[in-house]
Amino acid sequence: MPELPEVETVCRGLGPVLEKQRIEGVILRRPNLRYPFQKDFIRLLQGAVVEKVERRAKYILIHLQTGMTWVTHLGMSGRMILGAKEALNPHDHVTIKLSSKDEIRYRDPRRFGYMVIVKRDTLKGHPYFKSLGPEPLSAEFTPKTLEASLALRKGSIKTVLLNQHVVAGLGNIYVCEALFEAGIDPRRASHTLDETQVKRLHSAIQRILKCAIAAGGSTLQDHRHVTGELGYFQYQFSVYDREGKKCKKCNLQFQIDRINQGGRSTFFCSHCQK
DNA sequence: AGACGTACCTGACCGC
DNA sequence: TGCGGTCAGGTACGTC
Numbered sequence: 281m282p283e284l285p286e287v288e289t290v291c292r293g294l295g296p297v298l299e300k301q302r303i304e305g306v307i308l309r310r311p312n313l314r315y316p317f318q319k320d321f322i323r324l325l326q327g328a329v330v331e332k333v334e335r336r337a338k339y340i341l342i343h344l345q346t347g348m349t350w351v352t353h354l355g356m357s358g359r360m361i362l363g364a365k366e367a368l369n370p371h372d373h374v375t376i377k378l379s380s381k382d383e384i385r386y387r388d389p390r391r392f393g394y395m396v397i398v399k400r401d402t403l404k405g406h407p408y409f410k411s412l413g414p415e416p417l418s419a420e421f422t423p424k425t426l427e428a429s430l431a432l433r434k435g436s437i438k439t440v441l442l443n444q445h446v447v448a449g450l451g452n453i454y455v456c457e458a459l460f461e462a463g464i465d466p467r468r469a470s471h472t473l474d475e476t477q478v479k480r481l482h483s484a485i486q487r488i489l490k491c492a493i494a495a496g497g498s499t500l501q502d503h504r505h506v507t508g509e510l511g512y513f514q515y516q517f518s519v520y521d522r523e524g525k526k527c528k529k530c531n532l533q534f535q536i537d538r539i540n541q542g543g544r545s546t547f548f549c550s551h552c553q554k
Numbered sequence: 555a556g557a558c559g560t561a562c563c564t565g566a567c568c569g570c
Numbered sequence: 571t572g573c574g575g576t577c578a579g580g581t582a583c584g585t586c
Contacts, residue, residue: 282580314562314581338580356579357564371564390563392580408581435557444581452579500578542558544579 282354284416284449285492286503286511287338290360293506295333297362297382298342302329305377313373314355314394324348324397325376337412337448341403349400351408355392361385362506384506413447416485421447427478430470437473437481438466439542450485453498453520456547458484460519460529465553466546467539491516519547527552 282290306322318324328344335341340360342350352358361372362384374386374395386393398406413429414420426447433440440446441455450458459466461484464477473481497503497511500521504510514521518528523538527549534551 353580355563355581388563389565390579392563394581433556439557442580543560545577 282338282356282358282497282503283451283454284335284338284489285454285495285513286497287335287340287354287449288493289497289503289505289511290354291333291335291340293362294340294342294360294384297380297384297506298330298333298378300330301382302327302379303344303376304379305375307375307377309373309375313388313391315396318396321395321397325350336409336415337444338451339408343400347400348397349403350395350397351403352386352395353393353408355388355390355394357390357502358386358388358393359502359504360506361387361504361508389502411445413443413445416447416449416489421482421486423475423479423482426482427473427475430473430478433470435470436466436541437464437468437470438546440470441485442542442544447485449489452544452546453517454485454488454492456520457488457518460548460553461488463553465550466541466548519549522547 303325306325308317308322311317328346328348331343331345333340333342338353340352344350363382369387371389372385372387376384403409414425429446430437430440438455438459441450442452458481462477462480464473464481492498492513495511495513495516496505496509498513499510500514519536522536525536527534527536529552530549534549536547537550539546
C-alpha cells in the first residue's frame with residue numbers, strides 16, 4: 281500500500297530513468313483507472329521531454345518541459361515497472377516508451393490509482409493539492425504547526441493523522457507505527473494531546489518515515505521499487521499486522537491489540553500507549 | 555467546516 | 571476442489 285515512503289522510493293527510481301528523456305510513445309489499454317483518462321492525455325505526453333520527477337504527499341509529479349505536469353496517484357495497488365521483460369499482465373494499463381528505449385509500465389490490479397495532466401503553474405490550486413497539509417519531512421512541519429492542527433479536531437488521533445489535510449503522506453501503516461513509538465493511544469481525541477505528546481508524535485512521525493524511506497518502503501502485497509526490488513521496512517514493524525503478538529516495548533508481556541477505527545484496522549499496545 | 559459512513563476494485567485468504 | 575464471504579485501504583463524496 282503506497283504511503284509516503286513507498287511513493288518516495290518509486291520517485292527516486294523513476295527520476296534517473298525519466299529525466300531528460302523524451303516520451304515517444306503512450307499506450308492506454310483501457311479508458312480509465314479510478315477515473316476516465318482525460319481526452320488529450322496522450323497528446324499532452326507524446327513528444328514531451330521530462331524535466332524533473334518529484335513527490336508531493338502520495339502523488340508522483342512528473343514535470344514536463346512543455347509546462348505541464350503528469351500527476352500519478354498509485355492508489356492501493358499501483359506500481360511503476362521499469363524495463364519489464366515479461367509478457368503483458370492483464371493489469372498493465374499504461375505503457376510509456378522513452379527516447380532512451382526504456383519502457384515504463386503502470387500496473388494496478390485494483391485500479392484505485394489515477395493520472396491527470398495539469399499545467400504546472402496551476403498545481404498548487406488544483407483540487408488534489410489545494411488543501412493538502414505540510415510535507416512531514418519539510419521545515420513547514422513543526423511541533424507547533426502539528427499542535428495547532430490537532431487542537432482543532434475532536435476525532436481520534438488515529439483518524440486525524442490519516443487526514444491528508446493535517447499532514448500529507450501518512451497512511452494506515454505509518455500512523456499505527458508512529459503512535460506506538462510516541463506512546464499515544466490511537467483512540468485519544470486529537471485535541472486532548474498535550475505539548476509533550478505532540479512533540480513526541482512529531483519526532484516519531486519523522487523518524488519512522490526516514491527509516492522507512494531508507495528501507496525502500498514496506499512490501500506487503502504490491503509495493504516494489506521500479507526495478508522490482510522489494511522494500512523491507514515491514515520487518516521493522518512494531519505493531520502493524522502484529523495482532524496477538526508480544527509487544528516489543530513492554531518486556532514482551534503484553535499483546536498487540538487490533539481495533540477498528542473509521543473502517544480501518546488499528547494495531548496498538550494498550551499497555552504502552554496512553 | 556468537521557465528522558462520519560460508503561463507494562470504488564480485485565486478489566488473497568478463510569471456513570465449510 | 572470449489573465456492574461464497576470477508577478483508578485490505580486512499581480518496582472523493584454525500585449527509586448531518
